Amino acid sequence: TFYRRRSYAANPRRLPLPPGPKPELFIGNVRQMPRKQRWLKFAEWKKTYGDIVHAQAFGQHLVILNSYQLASQLLGPRALYSDRPQFQFLGELMGWGRMVSLIQYGDVWKRYRKLIHPAMNKTAVRQYWPAQQKEARVLLQTLIDRPEDFMKEIRSMIGKVVMSTVYGINVESPENEYIVMAEAALETVAHVSGIGNSLLNMFPILKYTPTWFPWSQFKRNALKWRVIAEKMVEMPFADVKRKMATGKALPSFTAACLESGDAPDEIIKWTAGTMYAAGSDTTVASLTSFILAMVLYPEVQKRAQAEIDRVVGKDRLPTFEDRAEMPYMDCVVKEILRWKVVSPLAIPHRAMEVDYFQDYWIPKGTSVIPNVWAMSQDETMYKDPERFWPERFEGEAGKNIVDPHSFVFGFGRRVCTGSHFADANIFIVAASILAAFNISKPLDENGNEVDPVVSFSTGMVTHADPFKCTIKPRSATAISLIQAEG
């Protein structure tokens, strides 16, 4: 009777769970979920079980949403799915649970979002345009000198943009201590294993394993990495405070929050810290995919350059004001976001209460995972989805095609707060590079073009693995324009 009552309380309407692969005792479906590029397996399950799939990992219910329509219906406007699952390893032990993106739904999260909204909404992000444009042009100079380092230079440029807008810190070199610390912190996240996290979620008591215990390497690592995360958040914040005290602080998100006095330091510090963590790697990944797309699809590159030449001419570089006249570049930006989504499984949401959806039971506490990758490759939405083809968004017909902005940045109340900032960065960098350079396949030792190797990393954010290409100034005029900027 006890169990029947308990299960009745958990599932009063007695409806079934969504369909899914058969779980094994204790571990659930863990062995069926590959460690790498799990989104591919989830998309495969779509073929067998449909758009909504149930799985389990160590007793934790997972619901995978493989279609855009379902994800926007379920995770859309209601607050019910605005929580995050607990990340015992990354969140609790490594301390990342204080980030905006991972913190549980509640008052602290609301205060974070309240700080971010006025600074990052569609109109507010225009204040960052000058910084974004400036750094895009500095990038062009480095591409003249070191085209083969394009990946490193793009990373360094995004680091500078985020540091200057969030903290008012002018970064002179990639060896800058704040950048080094932030990159080191991001690197630690790549070591976090999803399975280890699920195991710790099932046995949170393991968190209290003493560090001298033979099998406690995981805890020693977590605590070491926690120090790096705290430094990433603390150091630039302390820099702003120091400069404000002497009247030397440059305008920035952090300085504005501190001046307004609307929130305690701890809230401001973690909000600002999240911006680097959430905003740099993602934008870098998008821009690297853009370069790859230009190598593989020269016809797109030519059309985009023709549009830029028509609107901008040859005696200046593109600006944000030109964007309204560049419908094709707008389609290119959409296709960059869709073609190789950088956050293929977004960040899971958590059901705060029991729910019923399409006559399926979604137990309280379920982790709901939007398979953004499957949405981006959905043939019912995008014909020939593997092809980089901005034309799909063009003209009247293009208006009926789902704009990738509506899913690559996630859903509902937890939707990405940096989408307008990211979109602006992608536009200005892509347009500036295309205005000044031709991008093509790399050459072998005999001077023949070869196909670049195309493969992508795994993880919360996925990147193109290092590849080679040729990046050459389009003309002597382009070179002088870039140098004149310097």
Ligand code: HEM
């Ligand atoms: C191409 C670039 C980017 C992509 C694809 C991206 C994608 C995402 C996704 C999928 C989520 C999870 C949404 C959900 O839970 O439904 C997210 C959350 C978030 N993003 Fe982004 N993002 C990008 C750039 C940025 C930038 C530039 C910033 C800030 C400067 C930023 C700040 C955040 C924050 C703070 C969250 C957490 C929101 C919350 O949990 O309440 N992101 N992003």
